[in-house]
Amino acid sequence: MRIRRSIRGASVSMSRFDPRLISEPLEQRRREGTLRQRTIISSRRGSRITVDGREYVNFSSNDYLGLATSPILMAAWREGAEFWGAGSGASPLVTGMTAAHEELEQFICGFLGMEAALLFSSGFAANQAAVKTFVPRGGVIHADRLAHASLAEAAMLSGARLFRFRHNDPVSLRRSLELHGPGLIITEGVFSMDGDESPLGAILSLADEFHAPVLLDDAHGFGVLGDGGRGSVSAQGLAHSSFDLVVGTFGKAFGTGGAFVAGERAVISCLVNFAREYVYSTHMPPCCAHATLAAMKYASRNESLRERLRENIAFFRERMAGSPLEILPSRVSIQPVMAGSSARALAMSSLLRERGILAGAIRPPTVPQGTARIRLSVTAAHTREDLELLASALDEAGRLS
Numbered sequence: 120m121r122i123r124r125s126i127r128g129a130s131v132s133m134s135r136f137d138p139r140l141i142s143e144p145l146e147q148r149r150r151e152g153t154l155r156q157r158t159i160i161s162s163r164r165g166s167r168i169t170v171d172g173r174e175y176v177n178f179s180s181n182d183y184l185g186l187a188t189s190p191i192l193m194a195a196w197r198e199g200a201e202f203w204g205a206g207s208g209a210s211p212l213v214t215g216m217t218a219a220h221e222e223l224e225q226f227i228c229g230f231l232g233m234e235a236a237l238l239f240s241s242g243f244a245a246n247q248a249a250v251k252t253f254v255p256r257g258g259v260i261h262a263d264r265l266a267h268a269s270l271a272e273a274a275m276l277s278g279a280r281l282f283r284f285r286h287n288d289p290v291s292l293r294r295s296l297e298l299h300g301p302g303l304i305i306t307e308g309v310f311s312m313d314g315d316e317s318p319l320g321a322i323l324s325l326a327d328e329f330h331a332p333v334l335l336d337d338a339h340g341f342g343v344l345g346d347g348g349r350g351s352v353s354a355q356g357l358a359h360s361s362f363d364l365v366v367g368t369f370g371k372a373f374g375t376g377g378a379f380v381a382g383e384r385a386v387i388s389c390l391v392n393f394a395r396e397y398v399y400s401t402h403m404p405p406c407c408a409h410a411t412l413a414a415m416k417y418a419s420r421n422e423s424l425r426e427r428l429r430e431n432i433a434f435f436r437e438r439m440a441g442s443p444l445e446i447l448p449s450r451v452s453i454q455p456v457m458a459g460s461s462a463r464a465l466a467m468s469s470l471l472r473e474r475g476i477l478a479g480a481i482r483p484p485t486v487p488q489g490t491a492r493i494r495l496s497v498t499a500a501h502t503r504e505d506l507e508l509l510a511s512a513l514d515e516a517g518r519l520s
């Protein structure tokens with residue numbers, strides 16, 4: 120709550136909040152170089168984005184296949200809106216659930232070979248629901264140390280005891296299971312800030328041995344990896360049905376927004392009944408469900424999209440092979456260029472911006488202290504010229520101290 124009062128003509132903020140909640144944390148972030156600010160985009164198409172009247176090549180989008188502004192998806196969204204209207208108008212348990220949502224859920228089940236799937240308005244909400252519904256208070260969660268903030272947040276709110284195993288380390292997970300007993304194992308297929316992949320086979324073996332359910336969030340693997348873009352599970356030669364909960368998002372490779380949780384029929388029925396994020400929230404707009412179905416069908420049938428993406432990633436990595444910059448190993452779009460300090464990451468990001476490239480500086484607390492980075496996202500929409508421009512700008516950025 121903020122009141123604006125005029126004292127002798129000057130507007131003065133009269134916040135009733137304790138300054139320890141407002142001005143002090145903001146000031147601390149400013150001092151540490153980690154203050155967040157939003158970038159307002161005035162137009163975008165493919166890999167191009169306009170900010171403050173200047174056009175940039177966008178290397179900071181999760182639109183991995185370049186579908187978000189593709190004519191096919193935009194037409195599908197329009198078609199959905201013409202038939203269903205702009206919004207769902209209610210929660211799914213009231214009158215918000217349409218045939219468009221049902222059709223998308225059915226497609227996901229067939230695509231992944233899962234019994235049932237449920238749509239959410241965001242991956243954040245899907246992860247809240249998937250974690251909190253299935254872990255009792257005082258229960259146990261074993262989460263990869265780098266699991267996404269939405270998973271970590273849900274784990275903390277669940278009231279369960281949260282144990283974090285070393286990133287992508289089955290030995291550390293085994294130790295956690297031995298010490299603290301079975302409980303929900305949480306991992307991602309592709310990690311959002313590092314672009315590396317989870318050893319899913321080893322995790323499933325431990326899950327069987329300790330009889331512990333597994334939640335896999337494959338937000339960054341779906342659409343990009345595996346047969347038809349079925350994601351990390353398919354890329355590692357496994358079956359989705361081996362996992363107890365599979366979460367996927369639509370706002371990345373599929374170019375729309377929202378998410379799903381897939382699992383056994385009874386598991387999904389539990390979410391329908393008990394997940395407050397589902398029951399007490401307006402359902403995803405049906406035109407979004409309609410466009411997402413079009414996106415999934417299109418992306419799964421057009422291997423050329425993934426082929427183009429793979430070629431772009433290979434070209435970029437080869438071009439940067441001799442660079443003094445540390446680029447973490449990754450075969451997906453996420454190509455993290457390590458900066459170390461937040462200040463260096465910001466300096467690199469602003470140099471790239473001067474050269475016409477938009478690429479975000481990712482700083483603590485999103486990543487651990489001392490590992491600030493430029494999180495580049497190479498997509499299928501980039502051209503060779505875009506990648507060449509990026510590589511030359513990075514050559515310069517590498518000389519920044």
Ligand SMILES: Cc1ncc(COP(=O)(O)O)c(C=O)c1O
Binds near residue numbers: 269368
């Ligand atoms: C691994 C992972 N899971 C979930 C989410 C949240 O998804 P959404 O953006 O749809 O809320 C993200 C990031 O956005 C993510 O990187």
